[in-house]
Amino acid sequence: MEKSGDIKTIKSSNGEVAAISRLKSMNSDDIKSTLKNILSLENADLKKVKQFKTIAVLGNVIVAIVAMGKLQPKINILLRKLRNEGDNRNPAIVAKQKEIEAKLQQN
Numbered sequence: 001m002e003k004s005g006d007i008k009t010i011k012s013s014n015g016e017v018a019a020i021s022r023l024k025s026m027n028s029d030d031i032k033s034t035l036k037n038i039l040s041l042e043n044a045d046l047k048k049v050k051q052f053k054t055i056a057v058l059g060n061v062i063v064a065i066v067a068m069g070k071l072q073p074k075i076n077i078l079l080r081k082l083r084n085e086g087d088n089r090n091p092a093i094v095a096k097q098k099e100i101e102a103k104l105q106q107n
Contacts (some may be wrong), residue, residue, distance in 0.1 A: 081088045 077088045080090070084091065087094070
């Protein structure tokens with residue numbers, strides 16, 4: 001390439017180098033329309049990203065609600081049954097109940 005003030009920019013599919021002259025003037029309408037196109041694409045993509053994030057957050061909240069509201073209590077009861085020989089009552093409540101019964105028997 002000659003030293004003509006051109007800047008190498010893109011290689012085409014056949015391997016040739018396309019160049020842009022630094023001296024060539026640019027049409028302001030072309031620049032404005034290109035900028036408008038870029039901004040419209042950016043806004044459309046941002047809307048899609050926001051929608052995806054909203055759906056993802058709501059999905060995670062629903063999964064957490066199900067896990068904490070349904071699964072955790074069932075797992076706790078199952079573990080109590082396994083640890084306490086089939087008794088699924090809360091050990092703290094059982095201990096407190098025995099303590100109260102013992103006090104009542106003393107009186």
